[in-house]
Amino acid sequence: MASNELQRLWKLHQIDAGLAEVRARAAALSPGRELMAEVKRLEEQDETIGGAYRKLRAELTDLELAKKSAEDKIKATNDDLYSGRLVIAREAQDKQRELEMLTRQIEKAEHKIGQLRAQIVPAEKEANTITDQLTAKKKELAIGKKKALETRGELEARFAQLNELRPNAAKIVPPALLARYEVVRKSHGTGMALITKKQTCEGCGMSLPEKTIITAKDDKLVTCQSCHRILYFTAGLV
Numbered sequence: 059m060a061s062n063e064l065q066r067l068w069k070l071h072q073i074d075a076g077l078a079e080v081r082a083r084a085a086a087l088s089p090g091r092e093l094m095a096e097v098k099r100l101e102e103q104d105e106t107i108g109g110a111y112r113k114l115r116a117e118l119t120d121l122e123l124a125k126k127s128a129e130d131k132i133k134a135t136n137d138d139l140y141s142g143r144l145v146i147a148r149e150a151q152d153k154q155r156e157l158e159m160l161t162r163q164i165e166k167a168e169h170k171i172g173q174l175r176a177q178i179v180p181a182e183k184e185a186n187t188i189t190d191q192l193t194a195k196k197k198e199l200a201i202g203k204k205k206a207l208e209t210r211g212e213l214e215a216r217f218a219q220l221n222e223l224r225p226n227a228a229k230i231v232p233p234a235l236l237a238r239y240e241v242v243r244k245s246h247g248t249g250m251a252l253i254t255k256k257q258t259c260e261g262c263g264m265s266l267p268e269k270t271i272i273t274a275k276d277d278k279l280v281t282c283q284s285c286h287r288i289l290y291f292t293a294g295l296v
C-alpha cells in the first residue's frame with residue numbers, strides 16, 4: 059500500500075481526473091455536426107430534384123388547361139356553325155379553319171402530355187425518395203440534439219458534484235505535496251499516474267526503472283522521469 063499521504067493525494071487526483079474527463083466530454087459534445095451537414099445536403103437535393111419534379115407537374119397542368127380551353131373553343135365554334143345563325147359562307151370557312159387549327163393544337167398538346175406523364179413517374183419517385191430521406195435525417199437530428207442536451211445536463215451535474223468534493227479532498231493533503239502535484243497537473247492535465255502491471259507509467263506509457271518501482275513500494279514519493287507525474291501503486295498491481 060502507498061502511504062497515507064499518497065492515498066489522500068490519489069483520491070484528489072481521481073476527482074481531478076474526473077473533472078478533466080467531464081470537461082473533455084463536454085467539449086466534444088456536438089449536437090450532430092455531421093447530421094446537420096447531411097440534412098443540409100439533402101435539403102439542397104430536395105430543392106433541385108423536387109424542383110425539377112414540380113416544374114414538370116406545372117408544365118403538365120398548363121398543357122392540360124390549354125387542351126381543355128381548345129376543346130371548349132371547338133365546342134363553342136361547332137355550336138356556332140350548326141346553330142343556323144351563320145349564313146355567310148366566308149365566315150363559315152373561317153370557323154372551319156379555326157377548328158382545324160384548334161384540333162392541331164389539341165393533338166400537339168396530347169403528344170406532349172403523354173411525354174410529360176412518362177417523365178413525371180420516375181421524377182416523382184425520385185423526389186419522394188429524397189423527401190423521405192430528409193424527413194428521416196431531420197428526425198435523427200432532433201433525437202441527437204435532445205440526447206446531447208441530456209448528456210450535457212448529466213455532465214454538468216457530475217461536474218458540480220466533483221467540484222463540491224474537491225476542497226475537502228485537497229485540504230487533507232500536505233501543502234508541499236499538493237503544491238508539487240498542482241505544478242504537474244497544470245502542465246500535464248493530470249498530476250498523478252498509476253504504475254501498471256507492466257511497470258510502466260500509466261500517464262505517459264514510459265517504462266519505469268526497477269529503482270523507481272522499489273522506491274514507490276517503499277512508500278516514498280517518486281515521480282516518473284519522463285512526465286514528472288507523481289507515481290502511485292496499489293497492492294496487486296505491482
Ligand SMILES: [Zn+2]
Binds near residue numbers: 251259282
Ligand atoms: Zn510518466
